[in-house]
Amino acid sequence: MFKDATEAEQAERDQDADCARIDAAIRLGEQEIAVLCDRSLDSDEMRREWSAIRDRTIIGIREARHSVVNRANEAKATERWMVEQRMLENDEKVQSDFSVLLKEVPTKDLVDYLRYLIEVDDRVRIQSVREVFAARKDRQAYDVTFSGMLAKFVLSEFGELRERLGRICHAAHKVDSRVTDLFCANGVAHRSHL
Numbered sequence: 001m002f003k004d005a006t007e008a009e010q011a012e013r014d015q016d017a018d019c020a021r022i023d024a025a026i027r028l029g030e031q032e033i034a035v036l037c038d039r040s041l042d043s044d045e046m047r048r049e050w051s052a053i054r055d056r057t058i059i060g061i062r063e064a065r066h067s068v069v070n071r072a073n074e075a076k077a078t079e080r081w082m083v084e085q086r087m088l089e090n091d092e093k094v095q096s097d098f099s100v101l102l103k104e105v106p107t108k109d110l111v112d113y114l115r116y117l118i119e120v121d122d123r124v125r126i127q128s129v130r131e132v133f134a135a136r137k138d139r140q141a142y143d144v145t146f147s148g149m150l151a152k153f154v155l156s157e158f159g160e161l162r163e164r165l166g167r168i169c170h171a172a173h174k175v176d177s178r179v180t181d182l183f184c185a186n187g188v189a190h191r192s193h194l
Contacts, residue, residue, distance in 0.1 A: 001077040008078070008164045011071050015171045018064040022175050026182055029057035033182075054183050065175060072172035075165040079151055086154045087127050098128040107136045111146050118153045126150070 002008040032053045041049065105113065110133045117126045133139055133146055155162035 001074055001081055002165075005161050005164075008075070008161055008168075011074065012164045012168055015068060015071050015168050018068050019171050019175055021064045022061045022068070023178070025057055025060045026178050029053055029182055057182075058179070061179070065179070068172045068175050072169045075168040079155060079162075079165055082158065083151055083154045086157070087123070087130060098125050099132055102128060102132040105132075107133065107138050107142060110136070111142050111149070114146060114149055118149060126153070 002011060033050065036046070036049050036053065102110065102113070110129055114126065114129050114133075117129060130150060133142075139146070155165075
């Protein structure tokens with residue numbers, strides 16, 4: 001978890017630097033694969049060469065990718081902590097009464113309740129919906145949407161810090177997508193070529 005905005009700012013710079021290193025390694029891998037495809041090799045030799053490029057690229061980016069993922073996990077932990085801190089405010093009487101009413105509401109509808117309460121900025125009832133939702137056994141199907149809405153609402157107060165944390169997480173996702181796209185797309189093309 002990041003302790004303050006300065007630490008998050010440094011993490012974002014480090015994330016950008018590691019992502020640039022990974023992008024450079026991926027571009028090199030793409031170039032090597034393009035050259036490989038232009039050569040007339042038998043299927044076994046093509047497979048060995050392609051595997052060597054893949055392995056070299058993955059080994060070359062392993063440490064940087066590990067750092068990128070760790071920073072994204074820290075950003076998510078920071079977001080969760082910020083949400084927890086903001087949601088501590090409550091009016092126990094209102095919260096208790098509303099929680100009782102929500103017990104009969106289907107889990108799917110709790111997402112709609114949250115959306116409405118966010119629009120009217122009713123933090124006390126948002127806390128009730130959050131607690132009832134957390135206790136539901138069938139919440140997994142709605143958890144990503146629910147958590148995302150709640151985080152977006154709470155973190156909107158944090159402006160630049162929220163944006164930094166979002167960029168750190170997005171960078172990790174983008175890196176994984178690029179690596180997957182490179183080797184899955186070329187792997188399929190390689191297999192069809194064979």
